[in-house]
Amino acid sequence: MSEQVVPIDVSQPKQRQPLLRRRYALEVRQQMAWYWQALILAAALAVGLAISALILIAAGVPGGELLNEFVIMTVFDAQSLQAVLFQASPMILVGLAGCMAFRARFWNLGLDGQMIWGAIGATAIVLFEVGPPALRLPLMLLTAAVCGALWALTPIVLKLRLQVSEIISTLMLNYLASYFLLHLLYGSWKDPRDSFPYSPPFQSFERLPEFFHGYSAGIPLAVVIAVFALWLIGFSRAGLYLRFVDANPKVADAVGVPLRKTILATVLLSGAMAGIAGFVITSGQEGRLTQSFYQGYGFSGILIAFLARNNPIAALVVALLIATLFVAGRSLQVFYQIPFSMVQLIQAILVICVASSDFFIRHRLRRVQGGES
Amino acid sequence: MDLIASWLGNTPDFAVPFALAALGLIITERAGVLSLGAEGLMLVGALAGIGAQLAYGSAELSLLIAMLSASVVSILFAIMVVLLRINQVIAGLSLVFFCQGLTGLLGTLWGWTNRPVSGMSSISLWPLSELPLIGKVFVQNPVVYLTPLIFLAVVWFLTRSGTGLRLRAVGENPQAADSVGIPVLWYRVAAILAGAALIGLAGGYLSVLSTKLWIADMTGGRGWIAIALVIFARWYPWRALMGALLFGCVEALIPQLAAAGIRLPQYFILMTPYAVTLGVMIWVAASKRAGGEQPGALGIPFVREERR
Numbered sequence: 048m049s050e051q052v053v054p055i056d057v058s059q060p061k062q063r064q065p066l067l068r069r070r071y072a073l074e075v076r077q078q079m080a081w082y083w084q085a086l087i088l089a090a091a092l093a094v095g096l097a098i099s100a101l102i103l104i105a106a107g108v109p110g111g112e113l114l115n116e117f118v119i120m121t122v123f124d125a126q127s128l129q130a131v132l133f134q135a136s137p138m139i140l141v142g143l144a145g146c147m148a149f150r151a152r153f154w155n156l157g158l159d160g161q162m163i164w165g166a167i168g169a170t171a172i173v174l175f176e177v178g179p180p181a182l183r184l185p186l187m188l189l190t191a192a193v194c195g196a197l198w199a200l201t202p203i204v205l206k207l208r209l210q211v212s213e214i215i216s217t218l219m220l221n222y223l224a225s226y227f228l229l230h231l232l233y234g235s236w237k238d239p240r241d242s243f244p245y246s247p248p249f250q251s252f253e254r255l256p257e258f259f260h261g262y263s264a265g266i267p268l269a270v271v272i273a274v275f276a277l278w279l280i281g282f283s284r285a286g287l288y289l290r291f292v293d294a295n296p297k298v299a300d301a302v303g304v305p306l307r308k309t310i311l312a313t314v315l316l317s318g319a320m321a322g323i324a325g326f327v328i329t330s331g332q333e334g335r336l337t338q339s340f341y342q343g344y345g346f347s348g349i350l351i352a353f354l355a356r357n358n359p360i361a362a363l364v365v366a367l368l369i370a371t372l373f374v375a376g377r378s379l380q381v382f383y384q385i386p387f388s389m390v391q392l393i394q395a396i397l398v399i400c401v402a403s404s405d406f407f408i409r410h411r412l413r414r415v416q417g418g419e420s
Numbered sequence: 421m422d423l424i425a426s427w428l429g430n431t432p433d434f435a436v437p438f439a440l441a442a443l444g445l446i447i448t449e450r451a452g453v454l455s456l457g458a459e460g461l462m463l464v465g466a467l468a469g470i471g472a473q474l475a476y477g478s479a480e481l482s483l484l485i486a487m488l489s490a491s492v493v494s495i496l497f498a499i500m501v502v503l504l505r506i507n508q509v510i511a512g513l514s515l516v517f518f519c520q521g522l523t524g525l526l527g528t529l530w531g532w533t534n535r536p537v538s539g540m541s542s543i544s545l546w547p548l549s550e551l552p553l554i555g556k557v558f559v560q561n562p563v564v565y566l567t568p569l570i571f572l573a574v575v576w577f578l579t580r581s582g583t584g585l586r587l588r589a590v591g592e593n594p595q596a597a598d599s600v601g602i603p604v605l606w607y608r609v610a611a612i613l614a615g616a617a618l619i620g621l622a623g624g625y626l627s628v629l630s631t632k633l634w635i636a637d638m639t640g641g642r643g644w645i646a647i648a649l650v651i652f653a654r655w656y657p658w659r660a661l662m663g664a665l666l667f668g669c670v671e672a673l674i675p676q677l678a679a680a681g682i683r684l685p686q687y688f689i690l691m692t693p694y695a696v697t698l699g700v701m702i703w704v705a706a707s708k709r710a711g712g713e714q715p716g717a718l719g720i721p722f723v724r725e726e727r728r
Contacts, residue, residue, distance in 0.1 A: 073723070106529060154509060209705035214456065214509070215648050216701060222641055222694040230687035346517050353510065388524025388636065395518035399500065402514060406504040 076411050084408055091404030095397040102392065108383050127374060129262060133332065135370035136265030138351065140324035141344045142362040142369075143269075143276050145352030148317035150280060150289045151310045157202060157217030158321045159345035160224035161195040165322025166329040167228065168194030170246050170336040173253050174236065180252045187253065188326055195322015196315040198224065203314040207307055221345070232338050246336035255331035265327040269363075272320060276359040279316075285309055321348070343373070343391060350394050354401055369394065427669075427676045429556025432564045433630055435668025437462070437622040439567055441646035442653065442660040443574055444618030450578060450655060451611030452591035454719035456512025457497050459643025460519025461616050465490045465623025467523040470634040471530065473537045480540075483563070483624045490620020491613045493519065498612045502605050505721040516643070524636040532634050539629045561629050568661070570618070575657050587611055591715035594722040604722050619643070641694065648697045652704050654713040663700075670696050 104110045141158050148155030155161075168190040172178070178186045202220060205211040232244040239247065258264040280286040288309040291299035299306045328340045347369050355361035376390035441458055448455040469486035473479060496518070500511040527533050540561040548558040578584040589597040590607045598604050626642070627634050645667060653659035670693055677689055 075723075106525070156513075205702060205705070209702065211701050211705045212651070215644060215651075216698060218641065218644050219648075219694040219698045219701075223691050223698075226687040226691045230685055233687070234685070349513070350517075386525050386528040388521045388528065390521075391517060392521030392525055395514055395521050398510075398514040399496075399518065402506045402510050403500065403504050405506065410505075 073410050074413055076409055079408055087404050087407050088401065091400040092397065095393075095400035098396050098400070099393040102396075103379075103385070103389070106383075106385050106389065108379065108385065130374045131367070131370050132266050133263050134373050135367050136263060136269040136331065137324040137327045137344060138347060138366040138370045138373070139269035139273060139363055140320050140327060141348030142351030142355065142366040143273055143359055144317045144320035144324065145348040145350075146280075146355065146357040146359055146362050147276060147313050147320065149352050149357045150292070151313040151317075152292050153203060153206065153310065153314045153317070154214045155199065155202075155217055155314065155317050155321075156214055156345065156349065157199060157220050157318075158324075158348045159341050160217070160221040161198045161318040161321035162325035162328070162341040162344060163221075163224040163228050164198040165191035165195040165325030166336055166340065167231065167325075168322065169326040169329055170236070173249050174246065180250075183253050184255070184330070187330060188323060191322040191326035192319035193322070195325065196319040198322075199314055199318025203311055207311065225341075228336075229338060232336065236336065238335070244338050248335045249330060253330060254334055255327065263331050265331045268323075268327065272323070273359045273363050276320075280357075280359060285312065289313060324348075343387075346391065347373075347394065350398055353398060423676055423680055425553050425556055427672055428554055429559065430672035430675070431665065431668040432557060432560055433668075434671040435664045436564055436567050437626045437630065437642055438646055438649060438667045439661050439664035440570070440622035440625065441619045441643060442649045442664055443571060443657055444615040444620075444622065445646055445650045446615075446653075446655055446657055446660060447574065447578075447587075447618065448611050448615030449650065449718055450591045450715055451587050451608050452594060452715055452717035452720065452722070453501055453608050453612055454508040454512065455497075455612070455615060456509060456647065457494070457515035457519070457616075457643075458619050458646050459639055459641065460516035461490045461494060461619040462623035462626065462639045462643045463519050463523045463637070464493045465620030466627035466638055467527055467532065467623075467634055468620070469624030469628040470532050470535070470537065473628050474532060474535060477538075479538075479628055482628050483621060486624025486628070487617040487620045490616045490623065494612050494616030497616075498609045501721065502608050502612070505723065508719050508721070520637060527634055527636055534633055534635060536633045537628060539632045563625055563629060571657055571661055578657070588715070590722075591717055594717050594720075598722070598724060604724075608722070619646075622646075645693060645697050648701055652700050655715060656713070667693060667696070 100110075100113055103113060141162070144158055144161070145155065169187040172183065172187045172190050177183075198220065199217075202211070202213045202216040205216055206213045229244070232246065236246045237243070238245055255264050255268075258267055278286075280289065288299070288304050288306065291304050291306060292310060296306060324344065325341065328344075329336050333340055351362050351365045351369060355365045372390055372393060376385075376387055376393075379385040379389065380387055441462060444461075445455055445458055465486035468489035469482045472482035472485040476482070493515075497511060497515045500506045500515075501508050540563070542559050542561050543565070545558040545565075549555050551558075576584075578588065586597065586602050587607055587610075590602060590604050590611075594604045597607075622642075623639065627638065631638065646664075649660055649663040649667065652663050674689055674692065677684060678686070
């Protein structure tokens with residue numbers, strides 16, 4: 048880029064320049080070695096975690112307990128580790144959903160809504176007793192995926208056809224989905240036994256089984272889908288097409304890449320993954336449809352995709368970390384009466400720090416010599 | 421008849437938060453900054469307003485504090501988009517999540533949740549308030565009467581004052597504005613802070629004067645609806661005011677329908693503001709005119725001497 052800093056106004060060298068530009072010039076960096084990038088990213092995460100730790104201490108958690116609570120209790124305790132992995136499976140799925148959508152340059156803020164519809168679809172299979180018991184689980188999974196994808200259909204079609212901003216449309220659809228969920232749970236799907244606003248409990252063959260002592264089958268499911276996403280993005284033809292969306296849509300059109308179809312399919316896939324996440328929570332964790340099972344996941348999915356730079360394997364790792372945060376957040380809630388909003392705040396701080404660190408990767412500050420102006 | 425009268429009477433109260441938030445967004449976006457953080461800033465205003473009201477008991481002061489605190493939080497956004505040039509969508513979204521987390525946390529920790537406050541007493545404009553049917557429209561709290569005046573002031577500022585002209589120039593073509601010596605970045609920072617103050621006022625109005633209590637996430641998407649309103653209004657303040665009245669009508673209708681005993685599924689009625697927003701977005705997109713009135717540099721960070 049521009050190596051030389053051209054003075055703006057030659058005739059009036061004494062004119063006051065804005066503060067930030069007085070002695071330094073910002074330049075766009077062409078590229079940066081990967082280890083520097085990794086170092087900056089790590090520094091950003093460290094800053095974010097430090098700020099979060101300060102907030103936690105200010106909120107009343109004894110400073111010495113933090114390490115204990117977040118690291119030792121969650122990773123080295125078998126029961127907590129189970130909880131983390133349990134929590135990780137829907138987290139990985141929403142993270143992958145975020146990755147897919149962002150690959151297609153689609154701001155899918157509707158992960159919540161798609162999760163709700165996935166869960167509703169799976170629960171409908173249970174309540175209407177579709178199919179024999181042996182086929183019940185696969186059928187629930189399939190329906191959840193289809194329902195999630197269908198809920199993503201409206202915003203992507205509106206975007207492709209009319210250029211309606213998906214940021215607003217997906218969010219509005221979230222509100223519609225959540226009210227529809229309440230309509231069902233306070234209405235015809237209410238548990239007839241105690242009239243609480245949740246569906247009747249699923250039977251044992253409608254619940255996700257364990258694949259290993261105490262570890263839910265949601266984990267291998269999420270990993271399989273992550274590998275599929277990796278293949279799709281990294282090695283398939285669709286993945287090649289998707290790179291055009293990022294690089295240059297006009298050239299893609301010119302050389303005959305079916306860009307719109309690829310974007311449509313990718314976004315539907317994103318919706319399907321979010322739908323499956325809804326299924327994993329209802330069938331695996333709660334065992335029934337509840338009214339707030341989806342809360343916090345939509346944002347986490349976006350965060351995971353952002354932190355993982357839309358890479359499915361990185362998303363696995365980040366999702367595991369966020370799941371740890373969720374589990375630790377719940378125990379903070381129990382032991383120190385810290386509201387769960389803390390988890391959202393910490394996630395937001397991490398995003399802000401990492402997003403800010405991008406600045407240092409993409410720019411450099413150069414001292415302008417005194418003689419130049 | 422009574423029903424229609426009270427519906428019309430409630431409309432301004434519901435419209436004011438939309439109107440003020442949309443106006444704040446227009447100021448920010450006219451300077452070329454895509455501001456998706458409205459939902460979060462409204463929450464900050466709402467929480468700060470309630471906190472001040474509980475502490476000092478003065479509604480005027482609480483609204484001022486609501487404006488101030490939203491502006492203070494928006495400094496974070498200004499640093500992100502103006503100084504660090506983060507993608508404005510990411511910056512806006514993370515601001516919303518940050519504010520949601522922060523207000524949820526503080527509201528619970530400081531015990532401000534669900535504590536009712538008194539608000540402001542309403543003023544009736546005497547001869548008008550006695551009119552049949554529309555009389556109740558003229559019995560409102562002072563901020564409702566203030567809102568059109570704020571609009572008038574902002575419209576005058578944007579279209580008639582030199583500073584407003586420069587602000588719009590910064591949003592249309594920052595390179596050209598820069599070349600005539602306008603400090604683009606400072607104008608953008610000022611626009612973000614000023615816009616945030618109005619959005620904070622909208623939030624404070626919502627908690628202190630309208631619902632008169634604080635609940636976590638009480639804005640319920642109104643910030644997002646305001647963003648849709650600005651697109652609908654094509655960045656013109658008066659059209660935004662009309663749109664806000666439309667949404668005020670829709671929201672005011674919800675309690676009326678319940679009161680009238682009309683047997684409609686409750687949750688479908690609660691969906692209407694969001695469904696209407698979606699409909700408005702589609703309508704705007706379908707009837708899009710060539711070019712559009714969107715500020716030319718909306719969402720594009722300004723970097724002097726950078727070639728793209």
